[in-house]
Amino acid sequence: MIRRGKGDAKQVVSARRAARRRRPARGTLMVIAALLISSALMRIGPEAGRAFAIEQKPAPEPAVTEACPAPEDVGPALAAVQRRAAQLDERDRQIRDRMQALAVADKEIARKMAALTEAEEALRATLALADEAAQSDIDRLTAVYEQMKPKDAAALFETMAPEFAAGFLGRMAPEAAAGIMTGLSPETAYTISVVLAGRNADVPKN
Numbered sequence: 001m002i003r004r005g006k007g008d009a010k011q012v013v014s015a016r017r018a019a020r021r022r023r024p025a026r027g028t029l030m031v032i033a034a035l036l037i038s039s040a041l042m043r044i045g046p047e048a049g050r051a052f053a054i055e056q057k058p059a060p061e062p063a064v065t066e067a068c069p070a071p072e073d074v075g076p077a078l079a080a081v082q083r084r085a086a087q088l089d090e091r092d093r094q095i096r097d098r099m100q101a102l103a104v105a106d107k108e109i110a111r112k113m114a115a116l117t118e119a120e121e122a123l124r125a126t127l128a129l130a131d132e133a134a135q136s137d138i139d140r141l142t143a144v145y146e147q148m149k150p151k152d153a154a155a156l157f158e159t160m161a162p163e164f165a166a167g168f169l170g171r172m173a174p175e176a177a178a179g180i181m182t183g184l185s186p187e188t189a190y191t192i193s194v195v196l197a198g199r200n201a202d203v204p205k206n
Contacts, residue, residue: 138168138171139171142168145157145172145176150176150182150183153179153183154179154183154184157169157180157184157188158185158188162188162194163195165192169192170196181193
């Protein structure tokens with residue numbers, strides 16, 4: 001068994017104390033290093049995750065697009081569309097022209113109808129005046145024939161058309177008409193009598 005002296009024992013004790021003093025410093029450095037590494041990992045972690053996600057994200061597939069027709073295929077279709085558009089424009093123009101012509105014609109027709117109505121009213125008024133004048137003339141002539149001598153009036157009625165003579169006789173008083181009829185020839189008197197009898201034959205009877 002090896003015996004150590006007091007001097008050796010002191011050296012051992014000194015070495016142990018020195019080791020104890022060095023241990024805390026070395027442990028502190030390890031803690032600091034661990035903290036720095038942790039901080040670095042925390043900073044690098046999100047960036048590394050995103051980088052990993054980018055690397056793992058699949059590349060987008062190329063979009064499938066329909067093949068565009070070649071310019072030589074579009075040309076005829078475009079020309080046809082333009083021709084059709086030109087035809088429609090021309091048709092619209094023709095329709096507008098016709099509508100305008102119809103509007104002008106309608107105005108002209110309305111103007112002519114108004115003028116025709118006015119002329120018709122004027123003609124009706126003129127005919128009414130003429131009828132009234134004619135009626136007055138007939139009444140006056142009838143009064144004149146009534147005032148004539150029956151023999152003279154009969155000679156005059158012999159020259160008249162039967163219808164015309166019947167018209168006057170029908171307006172006269174019965175006594176005056178009978179005197180004139182007496183002076184007429186039998187043939188003329190018979191014809192005038194037939195006309196007078198048939199004047200009201202078409203009148204509806206109740």
